[in-house]
Amino acid sequence: MKTTNINFIGNRNIALIFSGVLMILSIGSLAVRGLQMGIDFTGGTLIEVGYQKAADLTVLRNTLDAEGFGDATVQNFGTAKDVLIRLKLHEGLSSADLSSKVLEAINKTTAEPASVRRVEFVGPQVGDDLAEDGFLALLYSTVGILGYIAWRFEWKFSTGAVIATVHDVVVTLGLFSVLGLEFDLTVLAAVLALIGYSLNDTIVIYDRIRENFRLMRNKTTEEIMNISVNVTLSRTIMTSLTVILVLASLFFLGGEVIHNFSIVLLFGVFFGTYSSIFIASPMALLLGISAEDLMIPVKEGAEIDRTP
Numbered sequence: 186m187k188t189t190n191i192n193f194i195g196n197r198n199i200a201l202i203f204s205g206v207l208m209i210l211s212i213g214s215l216a217v218r219g220l221q222m223g224i225d226f227t228g229g230t231l232i233e234v235g236y237q238k239a240a241d242l243t244v245l246r247n248t249l250d251a252e253g254f255g256d257a258t259v260q261n262f263g264t265a266k267d268v269l270i271r272l273k274l275h276e277g278l279s280s281a282d283l284s285s286k287v288l289e290a291i292n293k294t295t296a297e298p299a300s301v302r303r304v305e306f307v308g309p310q311v312g313d314d315l316a317e318d319g320f321l322a323l324l325y326s327t328v329g330i331l332g333y334i335a336w337r338f339e340w341k342f343s344t345g346a347v348i349a350t351v352h353d354v355v356v357t358l359g360l361f362s363v364l365g366l367e368f369d370l371t372v373l374a375a376v377l378a379l380i381g382y383s384l385n386d387t388i389v390i391y392d393r394i395r396e397n398f399r400l401m402r403n404k405t406t407e408e409i410m411n412i413s414v415n416v417t418l419s420r421t422i423m424t425s426l427t428v429i430l431v432l433a434s435l436f437f438l439g440g441e442v443i444h445n446f447s448i449v450l451l452f453g454v455f456f457g458t459y460s461s462i463f464i465a466s467p468m469a470l471l472l473g474i475s476a477e478d479l480m481i482p483v484k485e486g487a488e489i490d491r492t493p
Contacts, residue, residue, distance in 0.1 A: 194411045200463035211359020223369030232270040234299040239265035252290040345468035349460040375449035383457035387465045
């Protein structure tokens with residue numbers, strides 16, 4: 186495949202301004218609107234019901250919405266005959282009363298009555314613990330990225346990679362805040378997967394930059410970075426398109442259970458690729474990365490003339 190010659194690094198200021206605006210909008214929305222947390226974090230009631238035949242989830246969702254349970258999440262559990270209903274906390278209703286009302290509501294529109302298999306209550310304290318653990322998972326992964334890239338490359342590269350990763354996470358969370366999509370443990374898992382994907386793309390480009398720094402001594406840092414991004418562009422596009430095809434299938438065919446999961450990754454793959462090109466490398470350039478930072482150190486005594 187023919188190598189492109191696009192001036193990515195030369196257009197870094199436009200990209201950085203665009204990303205800065207997105208970050209400001211995302212942080213603003215998170216500060217004002219926040220995230221619509223799922224019952225995994227806020228607490229709530231989980232009800233598992235069973236049918237003799239396959240359940241129509243669309244009918245169940247519409248019925249619960251009409252009965253005042255619009256916050257309910259309905260999904261199959263195991264087989265098409267088993268249904269899991271998640272509800273947020275309802276003041277003044279115990280888990281037993283809530284499950285009775287839900288069962289009464291869904292049996293109004295079905296010829297065959299549903300049987301309750303189990304009812305579980307997730308307390309607010311458990312939700313707080315999960316939210317704290319999720320935040321710590323994001324924090325630890327970011328620190329791990331910083332340490333790994335600083336050890337493998339150079340601290341200026343690691344700082345650029347972390348800034349790009351934080352950019353992807355903040356903009357993705359901002360999307361969920363603006364659209365009012367529910368944030369649960371599944372979405373958190375997708376965000377952590379997004380961090381790994383974005384980092385992988387960044388490391389591929391960093392590897393090529395380091396290699397070209399050692400081979401191209403007569404070019405400027407900006408030229409070497411631009412060449413490196415262009416050389417890896419075909420690989421980046423093919424990888425992203427392959428992942429997007431899989432995620433698009435999950436989005437359209439996977440059902441409501443993994444709908445938000447696929448949204449995070451679809452959006453994240455695009456911005457992860459974008460940030461690897463327009464954020465990670467330019468940030469390292471702004472921090473003053475140079476060929477000297479990546480040269481292999483000469484061992485002591487290696488250049489001593491040993492001629493007798």
